Amino acid sequence: MKPPRFEYFSPADTIETVEILGRHDGAARLLAGGQSLVPLLNFRVVTPTALIDLNRCRGLDEIRRDGATLVLGAMVRQAAAETSEIVRACCPLITATMPFLGSRTIRNRGTIGGTLAHADRSAELPAVATALGAVMIAEGPKGLREIPADEFYVGDLTTALAVDEMLREVRVPIAPEGHRFAFVEATNRHHDLALVGVALNIILKENQCERVAIAVIGVGPKPSRLTAAERCLVGNIIDDTVARAAAAASIEGIEFESDLHAPADYRRHVLPGLVQRALNQALSRRPETIDDSREA
């Protein structure tokens, strides 16, 4: 349970970070909050020759509004995003999801960019990024490039980032008028990784569903959109019948996988219930209120 030897770097800015990354050609790892990487190091599942610590890297911990987008720096702590009034005003789904990410102590250290780029299949924030249509801003030797969330996730612990690129920030469209949202999940215990999790983002216009994005995590290697359920909702007034139909359709086209935490059948069984619950929650609460799962 002790990490292997590694070289330690603590770059002052992203240019230096990218330079060190490039020099190691995939053998170096970026250290953000460490809440996922350090366990892997302690178990020696990963044995990088170098760790590049981002905790003193300038310009990565900003939360700001930029026109119609909310910008979250990669090193924004999850606890900081959770209590940020800017985040709550711009993207309340992010605020509502934060308490699910881990215990308070984990969220004190864990970062937005860390959980997004670690790409664990059970991590909650990738579902939220997918449902909100977030864009990842990668920085590499040639500068910045944009990667939409639905292209960012490639597979288990694998993203579209090149070996000499880092996730610099995530940009999230600010929730428009009429938005409703929910994050729900099935877990063994509160704070555990999601067996199945659902992020829901709906835009209502005169009570009709104008746009909707529902993303599921935990069932397969990367977040997926529940397109069949979405089709049931668009253009309709979401009453009980429509919500039930969407919930029932949610499993269409989704491949469910088994692991030691739950069999595929279990996941297939709980998904419609979670979609139903997400719809109920989203439609019954006013957008400015965050649900009761928030902690003190």
Place this chain on the structure above:
Amino acid sequence: MTAGKHKIELTVNGRRLQRDVEPRLLLSDFLRGELRLTGTHVGCGHGVCGACTISINGSTARSCLTFAIQMDGAVIETVESLAPRGPLSVIQQAFHEHHALQCGFCTPGFLMSTRELLARDPDPSEDTIRRALSGHICRCTGYVHIVRAVRAAARKLAEEGARDDE
């Protein structure tokens, strides 16, 4: 920078220290092995059990998921800071009185998170307490007595606060 030793300067429980550390040295091992602050326990070593919880710059953190080398300039508090000169703190006394520990292995972590919780929310509900402590595993008590102790500590701290205001 290399894999050799690096100098760090930090404050632990009010004491300013300077040490040379290897990059891979975990903060938990630094505290226990180098500083002999063995009140911080290491249970699982990968962030699941919560026994190694300490405070870094005023926020709780898992010391088994942090490297000592990252702590240059940091202010760290361990469970030893709760009662530096003997008499137990209010939270520790409440844990003692309400049988909130049996073997005591998990207790340092529970105490550190309880202190953070009560600083943030002086009158937490049972549900809030259970959620706030859900990152800690106790295999002896079944948690009922721990929740009771936290409630009792909250009441006691409120009484003391009221008395101080008079």
